[in-house]
Amino acid sequence: MIKFAPQLINLFATLILLLSFAMISQRRIVSLINLFMIQGAALVAASFLLGYVTHQPDLYVSGALTLVLKVMLIPWMLYRMIAKLNVRWDVESLFNVPTTMLVGIGLVIFSFSLALPISRLSDSLAGGSLGIALACVFLSFMMMITRSKAVPQVIGFLSMENGLIFAATTVTNGMPMIVEFGIALDVLVGVLILGVFMFQIREKFDSLDIHNLEALKED
Amino acid sequence: MSALFLVLGIPLLGGLVLALMGHRPLARDVNVGFSLGTFLAACVMTAQVISHGPEFVWDKLFYLDALNVFLVTLTAFVGLTTAIFSRPYMRVEQDHGKMNAPRMRLYHSMYQLFGFTMLLGLTTNNLGLVWVAMEAATLTTVLLVSVYRTSASLEAAWKYFILCGVGIAQALFGTILLYMAADKVMGPEHATLLWTGLNDIKAQLDPTIITLAFVFLLVGYGTKIGLVPLHSWLPDAHAEGPTPVSAVLSGLLLNVAMYAVLRCKVLTDGALGNQMAGQLMMGFGLLSVVVAAFFLSRQKDVKRMFSYSSIEHMGLITFAFGMGGPVASFAGLLHMTAHSLVKSAIFFTVGHATQKAGTQVMSEIRGLIKVNPTVGWGLMLGVMAILGMPPFGLFASEFLLLTTAMREQPWAAPFLFMALGVAFASMLIRVLPMVFGDTTLKPLAHPPALVPVFVHLVLGLLLGLYIPDYLNGWYVQAAHMLGG
Numbered sequence: 001m002i003k004f005a006p007q008l009i010n011l012f013a014t015l016i017l018l019l020s021f022a023m024i025s026q027r028r029i030v031s032l033i034n035l036f037m038i039q040g041a042a043l044v045a046a047s048f049l050l051g052y053v054t055h056q057p058d059l060y061v062s063g064a065l066t067l068v069l070k071v072m073l074i075p076w077m078l079y080r081m082i083a084k085l086n087v088r089w090d091v092e093s094l095f096n097v098p099t100t101m102l103v104g105i106g107l108v109i110f111s112f113s114l115a116l117p118i119s120r121l122s123d124s125l126a127g128g129s130l131g132i133a134l135a136c137v138f139l140s141f142m143m144m145i146t147r148s149k150a151v152p153q154v155i156g157f158l159s160m161e162n163g164l165i166f167a168a169t170t171v172t173n174g175m176p177m178i179v180e181f182g183i184a185l186d187v188l189v190g191v192l193i194l195g196v197f198m199f200q201i202r203e204k205f206d207s208l209d210i211h212n213l214e215a216l217k218e219d
Numbered sequence: 220m221s222a223l224f225l226v227l228g229i230p231l232l233g234g235l236v237l238a239l240m241g242h243r244p245l246a247r248d249v250n251v252g253f254s255l256g257t258f259l260a261a262c263v264m265t266a267q268v269i270s271h272g273p274e275f276v277w278d279k280l281f282y283l284d285a286l287n288v289f290l291v292t293l294t295a296f297v298g299l300t301t302a303i304f305s306r307p308y309m310r311v312e313q314d315h316g317k318m319n320a321p322r323m324r325l326y327h328s329m330y331q332l333f334g335f336t337m338l339l340g341l342t343t344n345n346l347g348l349v350w351v352a353m354e355a356a357t358l359t360t361v362l363l364v365s366v367y368r369t370s371a372s373l374e375a376a377w378k379y380f381i382l383c384g385v386g387i388a389q390a391l392f393g394t395i396l397l398y399m400a401a402d403k404v405m406g407p408e409h410a411t412l413l414w415t416g417l418n419d420i421k422a423q424l425d426p427t428i429i430t431l432a433f434v435f436l437l438v439g440y441g442t443k444i445g446l447v448p449l450h451s452w453l454p455d456a457h458a459e460g461p462t463p464v465s466a467v468l469s470g471l472l473l474n475v476a477m478y479a480v481l482r483c484k485v486l487t488d489g490a491l492g493n494q495m496a497g498q499l500m501m502g503f504g505l506l507s508v509v510v511a512a513f514f515l516s517r518q519k520d521v522k523r524m525f526s527y528s529s530i531e532h533m534g535l536i537t538f539a540f541g542m543g544g545p546v547a548s549f550a551g552l553l554h555m556t557a558h559s560l561v562k563s564a565i566f567f568t569v570g571h572a573t574q575k576a577g578t579q580v581m582s583e584i585r586g587l588i589k590v591n592p593t594v595g596w597g598l599m600l601g602v603m604a605i606l607g608m609p610p611f612g613l614f615a616s617e618f619l620l621l622t623t624a625m626r627e628q629p630w631a632a633p634f635l636f637m638a639l640g641v642a643f644a645s646m647l648i649r650v651l652p653m654v655f656g657d658t659t660l661k662p663l664a665h666p667p668a669l670v671p672v673f674v675h676l677v678l679g680l681l682l683g684l685y686i687p688d689y690l691n692g693w694y695v696q697a698a699h700m701l702g703g
Contacts, residue, residue: 056407117427118396121403137392141385150377157384164391172398176412178280179347183391186354190384193358197365197377204370213374216455 005053009170012046013129016166017108020139023159024100027091029151033078036155039162040070047169054173062174065184066165074158074191081195082151085202092149100146104139111135129170136163150201150208154194161187222267223276223283225260226291226338229253230298233331242323247306250327254295254302257334261295264288269689275344275415282344282415285696290478291341293556297470297563298334300671304567305330305463307665311574312461314664317367326366326461333359333467337475347412349479350387350394353443356472357383364460375455382452383442390439390479396432397486400424414482421489429490436483437499443476445530446537447507454514457526458579462570465522469529470563474555477533481540481701488543500541505631507534512638516645520579521569524649525562528605531642532558538635539620540701542627548698550619557612557682558605564675565601568594571667572653575660581649586658595654597672602650604679606643612682 019039026032044067051059082088108131115131140160144153165183168175175183198208205212233253237246265288268274273284283291309326312318318326336359340352357380365376397417402410404423411417417424438449445453457465480500487496511530518524532554539551571594576584588595604611617639625632686694 114431118399118431121425121427134392137388141388144381144385153381157381160385160388164388164395167392168395168398172395172402172410173407175347175395175398176345179345179351179412182348182351183354186351186358189358190354190380193361194380197373197380200365200368200373201377204368204373210377213377215371216374216378216459 005049008049009046009129012042012049013132013166013170015042016046016162017132017135017139020136020159020163021101021104023155024104024139024143024146025097029082029090029092029149030079030088032152032155033075033082036078036159036162037071037075039159040066040075043162043166043169044071046166047174050169050173056173058174058177059169061177062165062169062180065180069184069188070158070162073188077191077195078151078155081198085151085198085208087149087151087208090149092147092152100142104142107138107142108135111138130167133163133167133170136160136166139163148209148211150194150198150210153210154191154198157194158187158191222260222264223281223342226257226264226295227335227342229256229260230331230335230338233257234328234335237331238324238328242320242327246323246327247309250330251299251302251306253331254299254334257338258295258299261292261338265292269693279344279413279415280348281342282413283342284700285693286481286700287341287478289552289556289690289693289697290474291338293559294334294337294341294471294475297467297559297675300674301463301466301470301563301567302330304466304570304668304671305461307668308463308570308574309461310665311663315574322366322368325362329359329362329366330463333363337471340475341478344413344415346394346397346414346417346482349482350391353390353440353476353479354387356475357387357443360456360460360464360468360472363464364456366461366464367459369459372459375452375459379452379456382449386439386442386449388439389435389442393432393435393439393483396428396435397483400428400432400490403428414486417486418489421486422492424486424490426491429487430495433483433487433496434499437480437496437503440476440479440483441503441537444473444480444533444537445507446503446534447510447530450507450511450530453530454523454526457529458520458522462522462566462573465526466563466566466570469526469566470559473529473533474559477536477540477555480537484540485701494543497541497543500537501628501631502541504534504536504538504541505634507531508538508638509634512642512645515642518649519581521573521581521584521649521653522566522579524581524646525565525569528642528646529558529562531638532562532605535617535620535635538624538631542623543702544623544627545695545698545702546619547623547627548702549694550616550623551701552694552697553612553682553686554616554620557616557679560675560682561601561604561611561613561679564672564679565598565605567669567672567675568598568601571663572598572660574663581653583659584653585660586656587654587660589658590660590662591667593669593672594667597669597676598650599654600676601672602646604676606646607639610680610683612679615683
């Protein structure tokens with residue numbers, strides 16, 4: 001088990017990156033939430049594995065927190081939300097998918113070159129995953145920019161948080177507990193607020209298309 | 220120790236009490252009461268720190284020194300005066316049908332919680348908690364900005380949330396990298412995110428990691444400071460939220476984000492031993508000053524104009540701290556204080572003016588001085604102060620800043636002078652007709668609370684004329700820590 005641990009961690013890291021790409025190209029909102037849930041699960045698996053290998057109980061707590069929040073509670077809230085908003089089967093027309101993918105690959109290369117000098121220094125078991133974590137952050141960032149609907153933007157926001165937590169887990173074996181809990185609280189409250197907002201936006205604009213939100217501009 | 224407990228406990232309790240009691244007329248006074256309590260506790264705490272020097276509280280989780288204790292007092296003070304101002308202001312908004320009871324309840328509760336998050340961010344020693352507090356401050360202010368539930372305010376709040384969410388995520392990545400650097404030096408058992416702990420070992424932190432960490436931290440917290448090109452949420456959030464919220468956003472939240480950057484800069488300077496952090500800050504600061512000055516000249520909405528002025532001033536402050544050295548850092552701290560006081564005073568008068576005119580469009584606000592001379596003079600004096608006219612405090616800080624810039628960074632001085640000139644001319648052209656001339660305004664049902672305006676302006680004036688010894692000592696100490 002221990003012998004394969006670095007490979008396993010790298011496997012999970014790759015899975016997380018792959019899921020980020022899948023999210024970028026996914027048009028159906030309900031599938032997007034599924035992908036987000038799987039990404040969370042991969043993150044949890046990576047945390048537990050690292051916790052087991054490095055004998056750090058903190059990582060179990062952090063993994064459990066992610067499990068409850070990102071795999072159970074938030075996806076459940078999102079499913080309920082899209083059911084209530086009646087956008088469950090919404091299909092979004094995406095900005096040219098192949099181009100987005102190519103830009104995404106460019107972002108991955110950029111993140112790896114940014115993280116390379118640091119990864120070399122890292123003696124942590126999974127130091128090499130810093131580049132992947134950074135790539136996930138940038139990919140989610142890009143997803144938030146290219147999507148025009150509110151729900152995918154929120155999922156992009158959450159998936160960015162996944163990338164950050166993955167960075168914290170693999171590079172430093174988790175943040176101090178109090179910070180982990182604070183971040184979890186912020187994410188949870190943030191999703192709640194965004195959920196309320198979506199209903200209000202829908203009420204005001206009759207749609208969840210963010211392109212409607214373009215009245216405030218510099219002329 | 221007990222004073223800090225009160226400083227953090229009172230606003231937190233206030234948020235809960237105001238959420239539970241719901242909206243009744245008394246809630247306005249309760250809001251002021253809690254803010255007053257926070258301010259008094261902050262004064263006591265400050266007095267303790269002045270007499271005993273820097274101290275740790277609760278197993279080093281909180282740390283109070285010259286740099287943060289003066290910002291705590293400033294935050295609690297402006298929090299109190301804004302609560303006083305918001306009493307009649309929000310009453311008029313309710314009369315106009317813009318607010319109802321549930322929204323008032325949300326407003327009051329979030330106002331207190333927002334104060335709590337800022338004070339938490341300022342006092343905590345843990346850089347991870349600083350991040351948590353900044354994110355929580357974003358969440359509370361998002362609710363405050365959207366409180367009118369108009370399409371424009373929803374749009375502003377959504378943009379604010381998404382942009383600052385993205386921005387602040389970069390800061391979290393920077394924090395993780397800091398922790399990694401600490402991990403390398405101290406080993407996984409003793410690694411810490413405590414600022415004092417990192418400060419002790421800053422010379423040993425790995426320069427490669429710290430360079431990348433600072434870039435992420437500056438971009439992240441810079442979004443909250445409103446540095447160009449990360450500023451686009453700021454004018455919308457200021458213009459569409461209630462005016463008391465604009466006052467605390469400009470006067471306080473931007474300062475807290477600046478404070479977070481400063482703490483990180485001290486660590487970076489110690490680790491790198493070069494000017495990288497300072498040069499980045501000078502670049503961002505200068506760009507913000509110039510871009511904001513030109514955008515400012517094109518605004519039609521009065522609150523948008525003053526929010527661009529906030530970007531300009533935060534740019535100046537960033538530039539000052541970027542130059543480094545005791546004099547420039549002193550100027551930066553003085554500018555932070557004076558800008559906070561004067562800008563919130565301006566927003567108070569602008570709030571009354573827009574209520575009287577029923578619009579935020581500047582060309583439709585005319586002759587304030589005829590309807591209400593105090594508001595008119597308040598706005599006029601506030602604008603003179605914010606433009607850096609002597610003898611106000613901003614003149615002193617801008618003078619120090621510009622003379623230092625001419626000596627140490629002569630390439631930047633022409634840009635600064637040009638931007639300040641553009642801001643001066645365009646703001647004066649807009650504000651003069653608003654204050655003088657024939658009037659279009661009607662009186663309001665509830666008399667405005669004008670004491671806060673003049674208290675702020677008088678303090679802003681005093682800072683320009685005479686800085687008391689203890690305050691001076693404070694600034695010198697903090698500037699010494701920042702400027703090395």
